[in-house]
Amino acid sequence: MNESTELARRLVLALVAAGVEHVVHCPGSRDAPVAYALHDAAAAGLLSLHVRLDERAAAFVALGLGRGGHPAAIVTTSGTAVANLHPAVLEADAAGVPLVVISADRPAEMWHTGANQTTIQTGILGPSPHLRTDVPAGFPADERLDALVLRAVTAATGALSRDPGPVHLNVSFREPLVPDDPWAPAPPARRRVDPARTAPTPLVMPARTVVVAGDGAGPLARQLAEEGRWPLLAEPTSGARAGSTALTDYQGVLSGRPDLVDAVEAVLVLGHPTLSRPVSRLLARPGVTVVTDRSRWTDVAGVARVVAGPVELASVHVEEPWLRRWQDADRPGTATxxxxxxxxxxxxxxxxxxxxxxxxxxxxxxxxxxxxxxxxxxxxxxxxxxxxxxxxxxxxxxxxxxxxxxxxxxxxxxxxxxxxxxxxxxxxxxxxxxxxxxxxxxxxxxxxxxxxxxxxxxxxxxxxxxxxxxxxxxxxxxxxxxxxxxxxxxxxxxxxxxxxxxxxxxxxx
Ligand SMILES: Cc1ncc(C[n+]2csc(CCOP(=O)(O)OP(=O)(O)O)c2C)c(N)n1
Ligand SMILES: [Mg+2]
Incomplete structure (x- = not known):
């Protein structure tokens, strides 16, 4: 078997073994060894393959797969194709969505020579990838490649780091780029790194708390607000905008009722709130506690106490009129x-x-x-x-x-x-x-x-x-x-x- 085919086949099996079930492929010549291997792996039922022409859109397709809980790899050829991935890679980093980038490259002896479609791809995606490495032509197609891919996928999912996001393997292939034998792969044994477990941290909050649920906050925000009978200011993509304590036009309340805002003793923040200036002002006050499951959190004003999630309320002193005052003030104006x-x-x-x-x-x-x-x-x-x-x-x-x-x-x-x-x-x-x-x-x-x-x-x-x-x-x-x-x-x-x-x-x- 030729060297590039061997490397590509092992790479694809290592991705499957590490839990990657979807691959988005963009056509090219330098990435052809991976294209053949992906086609054969998909035909054998090992993965779902999606082929897209435009790398920029393809990378967002891969991001969407990751958002839906299916961490995906995207494979491109060399040159401008790789740079087209950058917007989705930035978003994956900022939003904490797993994304495994595999770019094909020419072997190092062709770099800086004026060879066709050859640029410097090492670091081309800037500081965003959470793991980035070159895989040179001739890299051993054995358990060392499997281990590297497992590290990359683990960095992408954030299973250990609590910092999910993009990773980048820049893989060089030497000609020939075409397999010289057919391939019918069997499913590889799954290898995975078990996520770190954390016991819930007890949380003590005062009665006049409000809960801010930004993007990706999750149902915990709603649960905490309902247990504490606190007003819930939940963005549409928080996964928490529901239930008996969630307000509709909380922005209107924050802007129109300074008396209520002044009475706030504490703010509990989950997720990534970005949508409104009144909420930004609320988050710049003293008494802000941010609960985060990731190694990053939102605290633009730099005032927050940070608690690693998950959390549970240690004791709850409910002051029922507190929630009612906010609910009474929540009167959305006439909608456009x-x-x-x-x-x-x-x-x-x-x-x-x-x-x-x-x-x-x-x-x-x-x-x-x-x-x-x-x-x-x-x-x-x-x-x-x-x-x-x-x-x-x-x-x-x-x-x-x-x-x-x-x-x-x-x-x-x-x-x-x-x-x-x-x-x-x-x-x-x-x-x-x-x-x-x-x-x-x-x-x-x-x-x-x-x-x-x-x-x-x-x-x-x-x-x-x-x-x-x-x-x-x-x-x-x-x-x-x-x-x-x-x-x-x-x-x-x-x-x-x-x-x-x-x-x-x-x-x-
Ligand atoms: C890639 C990118 N380029 C530019 C912007 C700046 N920007 C923010 S909103 C916006 C206009 C969006 O218009 P439309 O999608 O029609 O939504 P509307 O505000 O009319 O509801 C632009 C250009 C951005 N957020 N992202
Ligand atoms: Mg518009």
């Missing part, structure tokens, strides 16, 4: 059409067997945050809040659908959609996904019209900030083979079949 649509989508997403929800950055997630009324259960809602980019959102939804096998509803603004629209192209050999993209079209970046830039002269605001793109959504849908459905609330009760674009025309001009 965008906000009404968001609340309708939210309610539909709380039903049993509802599609998974992906929420785009910008004004869209803030519309959910102001107006989505908490129900008995929280939707399974995701957003790329690590860096709050408007890129890769459709691809993230596709990855979630591929990993979970469930339909996904993506709700985005018009610019966020346009940024990642080509992700809706389906390769002719690839499985389709059940993915509905609801595009809240207000002709540009409405968020800027609500910021200080609204004061700019209209032509400046329009050209430099709003930047309407005028994408013709029905024509685009037909160009990529998706269906285009007119918006109506009843649509939310119907099953999602195939790729669908649902334009919602909003007054924006």
């Amino acid at each position: 059409v965008k906000q009404q649509v968001c609340d309708a989508i939210w309610q539909a997403s709380t039903r049993a067997d509802a599609p998974l929800l992906v929420i785009g950055a910008s004004d869209v997630i803030r519309s959910f945050d102001r107006h989505a009324v908490p129900a008995a259960t929280s939707p399974d809602a995701h957003a790329n809040r690590g860096l709050a980019g408007i890129d890769g959102t459709v691809s993230t939804g596709i990855g979630l659908a591929l990993g979970t096998g469930r339909p996904v509803r993506v709700v985005v603004g018009d610019l966020t959609f346009t940024h990642d629209a080509m992700a809706l192209v389906r390769g002719e050999c690839e499985d389709d996904v059940d993915l509905q993209v609801i595009v809240l079209d207000d002709h540009g970046g409405a968020i800027f019209g609500g910021l200080e830039h609204a004061a700019a002269p209209r032509p400046v605001l329009e050209r430099m900030f709003l930047t309407p793109q005028g994408l013709d959504l029905p024509s685009f849908a037909s160009a990529v083979g998706a269906s285009c459905l007119p918006w109506r609330p009843g649509l939310l009760d119907e099953p999602i079949v195939g790729r669908q674009i649902v334009p919602v025309e909003l007054a924006g001009r």
Whole structure:
């Protein structure tokens, strides 16, 4: 067997052994040894393979797989292909999502020679990868490679470090790049590192506490708020915006009722809150306790006491009127059409067997945050809040659908959609996904019209900030083979079949 084929086959088996069940592959020549090995491994039922043309979108597909609990690897050829992974790698780092990057490279003797498609790929993804290494051509294709891959996957999942994120193996292949024999691999024995276990830390909090649940906080935030009978200020993708203590327009309460804010004795923070300035001000006060399961936490003002999760309340002194005062103050104003649509989508997403929800950055997630009324259960809602980019959102939804096998509803603004629209192209050999993209079209970046830039002269605001793109959504849908459905609330009760674009025309001009 030739050297590159041997290395690629062992690499693929090592990924499977370490628990990687999904691989996203982008075509090229230098990564051909891995392409053949992946194809054979998928044919043998060892992994699910997804092939995508555009590395930038592909990396967000892999990120979406990781978000849905299916840590994925992405394999690319050399050159600019690798640099296209950078946005998703940054998001994976900031949001703590496992992502295993494998870039193919030419052997070191060809670096700095002007050889085709050859650049310096060592460190090309900057400081983001939690483990990064070169795997030179001729690296022993034995248990030493298995161990390296296990280390990389363990670093990606954060099983030991509590710091999940991206890792990068830059693997060089020497020609020949084509296998000279067929391969029918058997499943390798699973190797995994058991996660560290921690007993719950007892937590003592005063009666007048409020709980802030940012992105990814999880159900513990809701549980603590309900045990302590504390108001719960939960973002849409916290996984905690539900139950008897969750408020709807907590931003409105924080801005409009300084008496309540002044009475706060302590703030308990879980997850990564980013959506509102009133919450940022609350988190800059004394008495903030952050509970974190990761080795990172959110404390922009630098004032917080930090407690490693999980936690349990040591003793609870309930002061029932405290919660009631907040609930009485929670009176969302009249909703805009965008906000009404968001609340309708939210309610539909709380039903049993509802599609998974992906929420785009910008004004869209803030519309959910102001107006989505908490129900008995929280939707399974995701957003790329690590860096709050408007890129890769459709691809993230596709990855979630591929990993979970469930339909996904993506709700985005018009610019966020346009940024990642080509992700809706389906390769002719690839499985389709059940993915509905609801595009809240207000002709540009409405968020800027609500910021200080609204004061700019209209032509400046329009050209430099709003930047309407005028994408013709029905024509685009037909160009990529998706269906285009007119918006109506009843649509939310119907099953999602195939790729669908649902334009919602909003007054924006
Ligand atoms: C990759 C990236 N580029 C630029 C930005 C800056 N940005 C934030 S919101 C926004 C406009 C988004 O507009 P749209 O998706 O239509 O949402 P809307 O605010 O209109 O609801 C831009 C350009 C960003 N967050 N991410
Ligand atoms: Mg918009």
